[in-house]
Amino acid sequence: MVCNPHHTENTHFKVLRLLEANPQMNQRQLSQALGVSLGKTNYCLKALLDKGMLKVHNFQNSKRKLAYAYLLTPAGIAEKTALTSRFLQRKMHEFEQLKSEIESLQQEALQTRPITTQPH
Template identity: 40%
Template sequence: MNTAPEREEQLVLELLDAVGKRSDLSQRHLAHHMGVALGLANSYLKRCVRKGLIKITEVPANRYLYYLTPKGFTEKSRLTAKYLASSFAFYRKAGESCVEVFESCEARGWRRIALCGVSDLAEIASLRALERGIEIVGIYDPHTERRRFVDKSVWRKFDEVEDHDAWILTDLNAPRVAYEHLTGLVARERILVPDILRLD
């Protein structure tokens, strides 16, 4: 659940990482690597050049080579360290949120749980469920092409969902939308939402 500044830093890190690995990248390849439109990749590239993080050299045949400057290497290291710290913090907080939800399931006698949303949170929930002896029967996600995730069935259609006692919301892309969709299909009291999603 990235904020806008975190997303910007993530894109800069993606760009610096790609340039650090290969200097002869096309802007189209950079855009693909970053997962953004060509124009946005170009904008980030120009911004990094202005900040002195990347140097551009023109070579024959209207091609360009991109190099990280010493300042670029320093920024890449800083952003990598920040990303790793953030990832570990997310994993820890997500794990704690899942444990709280599973404790609620145990108190109600719910042992067979379905997840809603293929995501890192679904993966963490699946791991934490093993520790508690709770069975994750599968994951419902109408927006994915996957058929399996963390060795669980993935259902794209609601009528494919196996028998279970309750739901845990694990969608990180649009948790509010996923929650509203799910409440149109099942009783709200059967849907548990980890605190990390901040829907309250």
């Protein structure tokens, strides 16, 4: 299986963005928010932890035995900023391509006249 680097980058961006806003999101909630499997979410979190982008804080006094917070490290914040910039550049490029395609289709629609038949 070949992994698209943009897809992985987009997933990392979305994870960092979600966890920055809500560090106490559990893996199941994160998986649902991303629209990916729990296994893929776990794999992504492990990759970000291994790269030093995230750290895990365990709440000892929590009523839930497995209460964690995923906190962005300074490296994670810097990476999120870089990912945001690249994500925005890709989306702007996609927008320009779509805009051009829409304009082309509109011109084509204006030039194409429906053929009508005359009654006999």
